[in-house]
Amino acid sequence: MTEPHPAPQQDPVIAALIDLHCGLDRQGPGDTGFSQQILAQLPPLPPNPQIADLGCGSGVSAVLLADWFKTTVRAVDFSRDFLAEAAQRAERLGLQDRIHWIEADFGALDWPLGELDLLWSEGAAYNLTFAGALAAWKPLLKPGGLAVISELSWCTEDIPIPAQAYWQQAYPAMASEADNIQTAISQGLEVLGVERLPAEAWWTNYYHPLQAKIQSLGHSPDPVMQSVIQETQAEIALFEQYSDAYGYSAYLLRRL
Numbered sequence: 001m002t003e004p005h006p007a008p009q010q011d012p013v014i015a016a017l018i019d020l021h022c023g024l025d026r027q028g029p030g031d032t033g034f035s036q037q038i039l040a041q042l043p044p045l046p047p048n049p050q051i052a053d054l055g056c057g058s059g060v061s062a063v064l065l066a067d068w069f070k071t072t073v074r075a076v077d078f079s080r081d082f083l084a085e086a087a088q089r090a091e092r093l094g095l096q097d098r099i100h101w102i103e104a105d106f107g108a109l110d111w112p113l114g115e116l117d118l119l120w121s122e123g124a125a126y127n128l129t130f131a132g133a134l135a136a137w138k139p140l141l142k143p144g145g146l147a148v149i150s151e152l153s154w155c156t157e158d159i160p161i162p163a164q165a166y167w168q169q170a171y172p173a174m175a176s177e178a179d180n181i182q183t184a185i186s187q188g189l190e191v192l193g194v195e196r197l198p199a200e201a202w203w204t205n206y207y208h209p210l211q212a213k214i215q216s217l218g219h220s221p222d223p224v225m226q227s228v229i230q231e232t233q234a235e236i237a238l239f240e241q242y243s244d245a246y247g248y249s250a251y252l253l254r255r256l
């Protein structure tokens with residue numbers, strides 16, 4: 001097992017983010033129906049496919065993949081707390097034997113190269129940047145292997161200034177769908193499609209439960225948690241106003 005560098009539990013901001021997101025169904029925007037639509041349009045995988053979910057969080061997509069393909073899935077996250085929740089989820093669904101939970105840094109996986117038939121990652125690639133994630137993960141795919149990676153993306157050329165200013169600080173590498181497509185092509189990946197997550201899915205599946213969790217935490221005495229909550233509330237307020245300008249897009253890719 002690869003050791004995460006550094007262990008996320010040791011970074012106070014990441015530890016507060018993990019605390020804030022523990023107990024939630026999702027740690028980022030996503031939707032099971034949307035994922036199923038993507039799975040339904042993928043080219044068929046070979047028998048006994050090798051599948052990995054990178055940045056699996058509390059496991060919502062790992063269990064979907066295990067159930068959809070009726071096979072074993074490797075699910076990677078560097079948060080032990082999320083992996084514990086994910087394992088409980090799999091247990092509840094009777095899928096515990098189909099998922100191999102791996103506590104590791106997904107930017108430094110020491111797996112054999114060219115092994116995966118499907119690499120799935122929802123809302124996590126930004127930790128390496130989209131280009132960095134493709135560079136790190138493409139070698140793990142077999143030639144012809146598929147990747148489905150969701151990434152925060154601009155979906156207009158006319159980006160409102162407040163949204164631009166916020167994301168310039170929070171995620172300077174954020175790019176447009178068109179630029180991300182070019183990035184994928186330049187790295188030797190075929191783009192099979194790009195699907196944008198509907199804004200309602202952000203609210204129903206992520207922001208509303210997150211707002212409820214913030215309420216339940218009350219006034220945390222921890223200044224790091226206070227600042228993480230403030231930052232989260234600013235992010236939510238921004239999306240409320242500018243969800244036409246950006247969103248999560250799933251990039252359906254194939255290694256050439």
Ligand SMILES: C[S@@+](CC[C@H](N)C(=O)[O-])C[C@H]1O[C@@H](n2cnc3c(N)ncnc32)[C@H](O)[C@@H]1O
Pocket residue numbers: 025026027028029030054055056057058059060061076077078079082104105106107121122123124127
């Ligand atoms: C926004 S959450 C998305 C989680 C889940 N895929 C979902 O959609 O609910 C990003 C996840 O990536 C994990 N993560 C971030 N950087 C990582 C790294 N370098 N290695 C492994 N996991 C990482 C976080 O712990 C978190 O669970």
